[in-house]
Amino acid sequence: MKTVYLxxxxxxxxxxxxxxxxxxxxxLVSYTHPSSWMNVKSDEFHxxxxxxxxxxxxKSCHGTSLDGGKSGVSCFKCxxxxxxxxxxxxxxxAGFHGNYIRGENWSMQDCKPCHGNDYRGGQSQKSCYDCHxxxxxxxxxxxxxxxxxxxxxxxxLNNRTSTSEITIGAHQIMISNFVATNENLTIKNxxxxxxxxxxxxxxxxxxxxxxxxxxxxxxxxxxxxxxCANSCHGEEEHVWNNFK
Numbered sequence: 001m002k003t004v005y006l007x008x009x010x011x012x013x014x015x016x017x018x019x020x021x022x023x024x025x026x027x028l029v030s031y032t033h034p035s036s037w038m039n040v041k042s043d044e045f046h047x048x049x050x051x052x053x054x055x056x057x058x059k060s061c062h063g064t065s066l067d068g069g070k071s072g073v074s075c076f077k078c079x080x081x082x083x084x085x086x087x088x089x090x091x092x093x094a095g096f097h098g099n100y101i102r103g104e105n106w107s108m109q110d111c112k113p114c115h116g117n118d119y120r121g122g123q124s125q126k127s128c129y130d131c132h133x134x135x136x137x138x139x140x141x142x143x144x145x146x147x148x149x150x151x152x153x154x155x156x157l158n159n160r161t162s163t164s165e166i167t168i169g170a171h172q173i174m175i176s177n178f179v180a181t182n183e184n185l186t187i188k189n190x191x192x193x194x195x196x197x198x199x200x201x202x203x204x205x206x207x208x209x210x211x212x213x214x215x216x217x218x219x220x221x222x223x224x225x226x227x228c229a230n231s232c233h234g235e236e237e238h239v240w241n242n243f244k
Contacts, residue, residue: 050083
């Protein structure tokens, strides 16, 4: 009798196991993400994996709409504007994309795998030109320098606007004077009066280890005194960031 009872129990349990397994003929492999999955600097950062193999593999756990699925973790918790968080476009946020690019020493190489080498959409189908409408898109000079009016400060690369800053000083006064008195100068080329203009954002000498813009040596710029030896004002000396 005991043997019959055990046999029935065994058959019952076996049947339940077979029934449960048959409901999922292709059970998912259980994966766990590495500890550096959320670290943007890591080779295992999930964003890099998505660029490498696309986000299709995410759907098996996070659902076909990426809203949680079997994992119960929605990608939209962070990626409200896929694949970036809502902070990505908030100017005042520490997560603003301009701050990220500044942290990468102004390199936009990380943008290209998704938005294309020309920033016009690529596999993301989201063009950077939707917001950065200049001729070079996000690489247009006044995206980083100056304002919509022209590419000269204010503001500077650290978002400062005071003319007492050496990075700002008399930029706008000089530009107005130069353009008004020289028919060969325009808002686009007037910077060449004092600076060597780069042909592209990546040209050597543009983004480098020097934490300031270089001034043409012919002007005799003295950064400590903040004056030019060979100025446009004759013998009169003007302090750049205290220009009267």
